[in-house]
Amino acid sequence: MKFTEEHEWLDTTDEDGVVTIGITEHAAEALGELVFLELPEVGTKVVKGDEVAVIESVKAASEILAPLDGEIVEVNEPLVDNVTLVNDDPTGKGWFFRIKLDNPSDMDDLLDEDAYKALIE
């Protein structure tokens, strides 16, 4: 699993170049109870830094940015009606979407678990 400074996690899947993306436990805790989620559309081409999803907690709205370049190939549809899954299981059932990366080697530039832990400490 890799991480971004925007508190997203990325995990490789069985399919080549496709990664699953969600927010970290640290982020879910800091946001507080989530009440709303808007996911991107499957097929959307995204560039690193694009705003691709919106999450709102009882405290505030936050944008989820595309961590790398690629195409959205799947979204976690059940999450829309059950957004508290993100609070309950941020790195499991609370995943947001899957991206097919333009350059799978881009993953190498992201933070590993130790680097992310150092960031949030």
Add this chain to the structure above:
Amino acid sequence: MVPFAGYEMPVQYPLGVLKEHLQTRQSAGLFDVSHMGQVRLTPKSGNVQDAALALETLVPMNLADLAPNRQRYAFFTNDTGGILDDLMVANRGDHLFLVVNAACKGADFEHMKKHLSDRCTLEVIADRALIALQGPKAETVLARLAPEVAEMRFMDVATVTLNGSDCWVSRSGYTGEDGYEISVPEADAVALTRALLAFEEVEPIGLGARDSLRLEAGLCLYGHDIDTGTTPVEANLVWAMQKARRAGGERAGGFPGADIILDQLANGCARKRVGIRPDGRAPMRDGTMLFATEAAPEPMGHITSGGFGPSVGHPVAMGYVDSAHAAPGTTIFAELRGKRLPATVVNLPFTPANFKR
């Protein structure tokens, strides 16, 4: 912790905003609101009615008829009919006791000093904390410390000994629930707070839930829903202006901006504060622009407070709309992230008030 009007305030305690909100609606919540300004207004004549009449020159309320041990909601107006601050005024027998907003307290005090000093002595009470105990169990809990508080009705005030300390208690609050606000000597504040938190019905509540509770209750937040640019008529606060101060009343007018406010009362105004229920799940927050139709080129209003309502289970908001679109049931559109999403104008509050009248 976040900075708020010069104070470091907790957004939430360990329970979290959502649970703190529900805790207050279902049991009891304790709020530290010591940042708010407490002011004593004492008449030089010795007759409290003279202080009330003096203060009436700054607010469109009937304070002369405010009975001893009773409290009333009020607001200072300016010459253009706008609102300088909203406040609570209590008649404590030989003086008036005022609670004003933290961000406005310096300006409020100067305003009163300038206009009331010939008839009243003004005193900022800096040596008392203010805590609020709110929720359906508030009476049960506080009555364990002083049984007489159970006899108080909504907006009654009394001096009560709590935990060995002389407290000024009012049966009021900012949540839409029954409850009390307690002015307690600074030196005793921590002990009283600990004593109240020791009861299993009570949890500490932060600013986040304070905001969602008052929003569901349809109560205005100064600086968001009301300010110097909104009149009481536009803000739908006419209920707080008693007949005596309106056209034809015994003391009609006589407050700043009276010509504008009384004219709007008689002839209407161009915009109104209304409750707004987003049709979908997306919260519509402060600053969101409102449109009459999905395609309207120009906005006809904006949201001043909005978020998720934990008790009602859907997003809630309030804001100003063109009077033509202010009737409950009207469909309007809010622009969120480039999309126009439908919402419905509704009556406030979103949750029924639970006061002990």
